Amino acid sequence: MTDARFATDATVEVRDVSKWFGQKVAVSELSCSFGPGVTGLLGPNGAGKTTFLRMMVGLLTPSEGEIRLLGESPRSQPDVFRRVGFVHEDEAVYEVFTAREFVTFNAALFGVADPGTAADQALETVGLTDVANRKVGTFSKGMRQRAKVAAALAHDPTVLFLDEPLNGTDPLQRAHLIDLFSKLAERGHTVIVSSHVLHEVERMAGRVIAMVDGRLAAAGSVTDLRTAMTDIPRRIRIDTDVPRKVGAALLIQDWVEGVKLVDGTIHVEVRDPVSLGHRLPALCRDLGARLTRVDPEDTSLESVFRYLVKPR
Amino acid sequence: MTAAKWIFRLSFRQLVQRKRAIGLILLTALPGIILAIASASVDSDELVGLFHDLTIGLYLMVGLAVAALLNASSAFGEELRASTLSYIVVKPVPRWIIAAAVSTAATAATILLAGVGLAITWIVAIITIGDAGLILAPLAALVIEALGYTAVFVPLGLLFSRATLAGLAYIFIWEGILGRALSALAPSSVWITAFSGYADLAEGVNAETLGFLGNLVPGVGGALAKAVLGFIISIGLTTLLLKKRDLA
Numbered sequence: 384m385t386d387a388r389f390a391t392d393a394t395v396e397v398r399d400v401s402k403w404f405g406q407k408v409a410v411s412e413l414s415c416s417f418g419p420g421v422t423g424l425l426g427p428n429g430a431g432k433t434t435f436l437r438m439m440v441g442l443l444t445p446s447e448g449e450i451r452l453l454g455e456s457p458r459s460q461p462d463v464f465r466r467v468g469f470v471h472e473d474e475a476v477y478e479v480f481t482a483r484e485f486v487t488f489n490a491a492l493f494g495v496a497d498p499g500t501a502a503d504q505a506l507e508t509v510g511l512t513d514v515a516n517r518k519v520g521t522f523s524k525g526m527r528q529r530a531k532v533a534a535a536l537a538h539d540p541t542v543l544f545l546d547e548p549l550n551g552t553d554p555l556q557r558a559h560l561i562d563l564f565s566k567l568a569e570r571g572h573t574v575i576v577s578s579h580v581l582h583e584v585e586r587m588a589g590r591v592i593a594m595v596d597g598r599l600a601a602a603g604s605v606t607d608l609r610t611a612m613t614d615i616p617r618r619i620r621i622d623t624d625v626p627r628k629v630g631a632a633l634l635i636q637d638w639v640e641g642v643k644l645v646d647g648t649i650h651v652e653v654r655d656p657v658s659l660g661h662r663l664p665a666l667c668r669d670l671g672a673r674l675t676r677v678d679p680e681d682t683s684l685e686s687v688f689r690y691l692v693k694p695r
Numbered sequence: 696m697t698a699a700k701w702i703f704r705l706s707f708r709q710l711v712q713r714k715r716a717i718g719l720i721l722l723t724a725l726p727g728i729i730l731a732i733a734s735a736s737v738d739s740d741e742l743v744g745l746f747h748d749l750t751i752g753l754y755l756m757v758g759l760a761v762a763a764l765l766n767a768s769s770a771f772g773e774e775l776r777a778s779t780l781s782y783i784v785v786k787p788v789p790r791w792i793i794a795a796a797v798s799t800a801a802t803a804a805t806i807l808l809a810g811v812g813l814a815i816t817w818i819v820a821i822i823t824i825g826d827a828g829l830i831l832a833p834l835a836a837l838v839i840e841a842l843g844y845t846a847v848f849v850p851l852g853l854l855f856s857r858a859t860l861a862g863l864a865y866i867f868i869w870e871g872i873l874g875r876a877l878s879a880l881a882p883s884s885v886w887i888t889a890f891s892g893y894a895d896l897a898e899g900v901n902a903e904t905l906g907f908l909g910n911l912v913p914g915v916g917g918a919l920a921k922a923v924l925g926f927i928i929s930i931g932l933t934t935l936l937l938k939k940r941d942l943a
Binding site: 437440441442443444458459461462463464465467469471473475476477479480488489491492493494534 | 696698701702705708709712777778779780781782783784785786787788789790938939941942943
């Protein structure tokens with residue numbers, strides 16, 4: 384059986400990589416690889432995704448371990464960047480440049496023979512042709528994101544690193560960019576997209592590497608991750624006019640994992656929240672109880688990931 | 696256009712943006728403004744001495760030094776702070792080309808901005824003193840000092856997030872106080888090196904001011920060679936930093 388952490392035809396290989404800043408461990412003993420297609424690098428904020436991406440493009444040196452990008456070390460062989468694109472997380476762009484100058488500058492530094500034409504094509508790809516002569520400093524966050532993507536695409540890279548590329552984009556722009564990344568993947572490019580939003584990654588990535596607290600939490604297809612997540616007990620908060628009565632009734636249900644009553648509020652743990660949604664109204668009706676509030680308490684991605692890395 | 700030219704163009708444009716340019720031109724034009732005001736009450740013979748005192752004490756030691764510090768320390772420092780450095784370093788461009796292009800842009804920006812300030816002083820000197828030749832000495836010192844301070848402060852901007860503060864301490868404590876008080880330190884001081892070039896070309900600099908040179912013999916050629924050598928060594932050091940240091 385193959386190890387889900389490693390891709391076939393790997394273009395990016397990561398071996399036992401750790402990174403610490405002083406006492407703080409940002410990435411811990413990561414081993415995985417990336418190949419053609421879209422791979423989602425998923426994890427809550429502070430999971431170490433950005434540090435990991437920055438190491439893969441050579442901006443940071445691993446404290447331990449080794450990274451090979453297209454067979455080369457990104458720190459010592461800058462020539463490898465002829466085939467690599469990188470969109471960083473920050474909004475920062477060169478505000479003195481127009482969008483066309485900004486993308487042309489990037490294309491020229493990538494060694495493209497005709498950077499002006501390449502820039503025009505890249506701007507068209509991301510839908511910024513109309514504003515190509517406007518200073519990027521005047522752009523909205525979403526437009527800056529697209530200008531950054533155009534700058535990273537101008538030389539048609541084999542490997543594309545995208546750190547939260549959909550930040551600040553509106554739904555239409557988001558759909559367009561997701562479609563763009565998917566098409567690049569179909570053409571055999573390696574696209575690595577970091578995000579803390581599961582459903583965004585789900586829409587474009589066939590494979591996911593999940594990180595929590597600098598460690599690899601899970602790897603595999605999105606379906607694998609979803610399956611793992613259904614195993615997690617979910618906490619639901621329930622408010623009713625007769626909390627003791629409803630709490631006692633819930634406690635004896637076999638589909639309930641646990642019940643707590645705190646300050647008149649019921650906190651219930653279930654494995655199947657949808658089933659709770661179906662059964663709870665009938666239960667309350669039978670008890671003559673009035674439901675005032677039913678809310679999930681821990682549906683954040685962070686809690687999901689913390690569960691995934693918890694020793695079992 | 697080559698990668699080096701693109702990087703030079705970008706860095707230069709960033710360093711000569713309007714607000715920053717106006718501030719640095721005003722700072723370096725202060726000797727001219729003071730000379731214009733003083734010309735109303737000082738006779739023309741004394742004005743030559745005042746011109747030298749102002750260009751040495753205010754232009755070389757303060758205005759030009761601060762302008763060079765701000766340009767050189769922010770050449771890479773601003774890129775690091777704004778997280779834009781990846782646009783330059785995640786590229787198939789040899790590190791020494793990046794270091795050379797950015798350092799040259801910082802020097803050129805300093806020469807341009809401080810040169811405009813100097814031109815204002817020169818115009819005032821022509822009107823009040825009537826000697827166009829006075830420009831030669833400060834012009835040579837401008838080039839020497841811009842090269843020298845760029846060599847010191849470009850790598851400093853890559854090393855420390857508070858490079859400007861460290862640079863101010865260097866200029867005013869190390870060079871301004873210690874460099875003048877201890878004659879053995881004079882050859883290591885950028886502004887005194889620039890002053891040695893100035894003293895070689897200028898006439899009428901008072902003896903007390905010449906004392907700042909310590910054992911250093913005035914010579915524009917030697918001062919320029921020293922500044923160029925420092926600049927080349929600095930490019931090597933910056934290249935090493937770009938290869939070894941974390942850049943985000």
